[in-house]
Each structure stands twice: as structure tokens, then as C-alpha cells.
Amino acid sequence: MAGNNDSNKITRDYLDSLLIEQRLIDSTLPSAKTVILGKEYSTPIMNAAFSHLEKAHPGYPQAMAEGFKGAGALNMWGMSTDEEMEKIYATGADTIEIIKPYAEEKEIFHRIEFALSHGAVAVGMDIDHAYGRNGAYDEVGGIKMEPKSLEQIGKYVEAAGDKPFVVKGVLSASDALKCVKAGVKAIIISHHHGIFDGAVPPLQILPEIKEVVGDNIEIYADCGFDTALDVFKALAIGAKAVSVSRAILDKTYDTGAEGVTKEINSMTAELVSIMGRCGFATTDSINDSVLWSR
Incomplete structure (x- = not known):
């Protein structure tokens, strides 16, 4: 039992400890449009790198991809069969394929080649599956x-060619700097x-990483992001995009792509309202000057 060391509870508590102030005078209706890896999307909300959902919920991974496409959002996916x-x-959804850190290097390069040949907008690796308990x-x-070593990650970057390589599972300035050095x-x-x-909660360490x-590198946030707030x-703390999909899973298993699009659009609309209330017209202009600690 994790007890008081439950990382998800620690992360939730940290998120809830952050409060926002209001800045209405001179504010205008904002836009949630966000440029991610050189392409503009309708929202900074993106999918998480889910794995193994096809077996439990046949057809849902495709529905989720279609739903993100319908919302003008970036899709991402994890461990799956070809x-x-x-x-x-x-x-046709813009998709980042996130590869596990397989011990067998041949499988990694196969997955990179597969992703590139099928039109992935980027490819990456989920480095935090390195150790069990x-x-x-x-x-x-x-x-x-x-x-994986810095040298190995550099080789994956090279194998990706002109497509961006993304590393998921960074939770220290040390690993972040190594990613920059590798060309991630x-x-x-x-x-x-x-x-x-x-x-450590992702948002607590993000400022140090930033x-x-x-x-030199784009920063996205993952883990426990359930609402537009x-x-x-x-x-505000420095992420360019945020994965929220775990929060919509249970709501959309039965509603398919249409339900996924509806949830993302609803969350994006609420985000726009919060941006306006805090005086930010664009996602790139949001900063931590409006944040307070409980």
C-alpha cells in the first residue's frame, strides 16, 4: 500500500493547492488555439499514451482517435499491435506513437519505422517503464x-529522421537536459x-525543468489533469500542452468518437472562459502571475 506516498493523491493535492486570481478589466474573448510541434491545433488538450484498451473495449482506440480529430486536438497512443x-x-488523426523501452532494440526500431511509414506526426518513448516493483x-x-542511455535515445532521434522525437516520463531536470542533448x-x-x-507532482517540478x-524543447504535462482548471x-506553470484523457474514459466508452469530441470541446470551452476571466487572450500568454498557493 502506498499510504501517504500515493503519487496520484500527492499530485491531486498539489493541483488543488493552486488557486487563481481574476483580471477582467481590458480582457477579451480568448482563443485556445495552440501550436504543438509546429502545427496549430484547436486546443492545448491532447490525448494520453494509452495502451491495452483494445482488448477491454474493442474499437475504442479508433473512436478516441476520431474524437480527438473531430475536436481539432492532437492524438497520442501507446503500446499496441501493428x-x-x-x-x-x-x-487520419494526427497521432504521436509512444513506444515502450523494450529491452530488444530491434523492436524499438521496428516501431519507429512502422510509425513513420503510417504517417505519425511524431514518435517517442515512454521511459518510465524501466523498472518494476x-x-x-x-x-x-x-x-x-x-x-535507456543517452546514446540510445540519440539513436532513436536519428531513426525518426525529420519527425520529432518525444520522451514521456521525464520527472527531473537531469533527464530533461539529457533529452535536450539527445536532440529530443x-x-x-x-x-x-x-x-x-x-x-514529485509534475507541476511542482515543471518550473525547475523549464x-x-x-x-530548447517543448514541455507537456501528464498525470491527474481532470478539468479545464x-x-x-x-x-500557467509552463506546459505547452496537457494530457487529460483519463478523465474522459468512463464518460465515453459508450458514446464513441462523438462523445470524445463533445468532452474535449466542452473542456476547451471552459478553458477559454477561465483564460478570459484571468486576462489571457492566448494560450502562449498564460503565466504563473495569476497563481496563488492555498
Whole structure:
């Protein structure tokens, strides 16, 4: 039992400790349009790198991709079979494929090549699946994982060619700087929904990461972002985009792509209202000057 070290509860408590002030005079109706990896999207809200959903909910990964496409949002997906990923790419949704840190390097390069050949807008790696809780390297579905070196990540960046390479699971300035050195274009600040206990909340460490990497890499936030207010707080602290999809899963299993689009549009509309109330006309202009601690 994680007890008081439950990373998800710690993250939720930290998010809830942040308050916002109001700045109405001279404000105008904002736009949530956001440029991510060089392309403009209707919202800074993006999908999370889900895995293994096809077996439990057949057809849902494709519906989710279609839903994000319908909302003008960026899709992202994790560990899946080639057949499952082909169905996701067939939707035409802009998709980042996030690869597990397989011990077998050949599988990693296959997945990179597969993603590129199927039109992925970017490809990346979920580095936080390196260790299990049993004193050994992690295994996912019986497949062995391993931590990766700076040199290895650099080779993945090279294999991606002109497509951006993204690293998910960065939770320190040290790893963030190594990603910059390797040529990574974006990092996702995440503890993988509490993959280990006592993890620092992504938004608590984000300012330190932002300070050391500057504008050399895009920063996205993941873990526990359930509402438009959560998204706003992440943007204010320095994230360019935010994964919120876990919050909409239970609401959209039965409503399909239309339900996913509706949820994202609703959350984006609420984000626009919060931006206006705080005096920010664009997502890039949002900053932490409106944040207070409880």
C-alpha cells in the first residue's frame, strides 16, 4: 500500500493547492488555439499514451482517435499491435506513437519505422517503464523492458529522421537536459499515473525543468489533469500542452468518437472562459502571475 506516498493523491493535492486570481478589466474573448510541434491545433488538450484498451473495449482506440480529430486536438497512443495501430492511423488523426523501452532494440526500431511509414506526426518513448516493483527491470505483458542511455535515445532521434522525437516520463531536470542533448523535441512530465510511490507532482517540478531547458524543447504535462482548471494551471506553470484523457474514459466508452469530441470541446470551452476571466487572450500568454498557493 502506498499510504501517504500515493503519487496520484500527492499530485491531486498539489493541483488543488493552486488557486487563481481574476483580471477582467481590458480582457477579451480568448482563443485556445495552440501550436504543438509546429502545427496549430484547436486546443492545448491532447490525448494520453494509452495502451491495452483494445482488448477491454474493442474499437475504442479508433473512436478516441476520431474524437480527438473531430475536436481539432492532437492524438497520442501507446503500446499496441501493428494491426491496432493501423486502425488508429486509418482515422487520419494526427497521432504521436509512444513506444515502450523494450529491452530488444530491434523492436524499438521496428516501431519507429512502422510509425513513420503510417504517417505519425511524431514518435517517442515512454521511459518510465524501466523498472518494476520487484527489484528487476519491468515487464509489460511478459515483454522485457530496460532503461535507456543517452546514446540510445540519440539513436532513436536519428531513426525518426525529420519527425520529432518525444520522451514521456521525464520527472527531473537531469533527464530533461539529457533529452535536450539527445536532440529530443518534446518531453512529457509524468510519473505514469503513479508507477512509483512518492513521486514529485509534475507541476511542482515543471518550473525547475523549464528553467534549465529554456525554449530548447517543448514541455507537456501528464498525470491527474481532470478539468479545464487543471489544464489552465499547467499552462500557467509552463506546459505547452496537457494530457487529460483519463478523465474522459468512463464518460465515453459508450458514446464513441462523438462523445470524445463533445468532452474535449466542452473542456476547451471552459478553458477559454477561465483564460478570459484571468486576462489571457492566448494560450502562449498564460503565466504563473495569476497563481496563488492555498
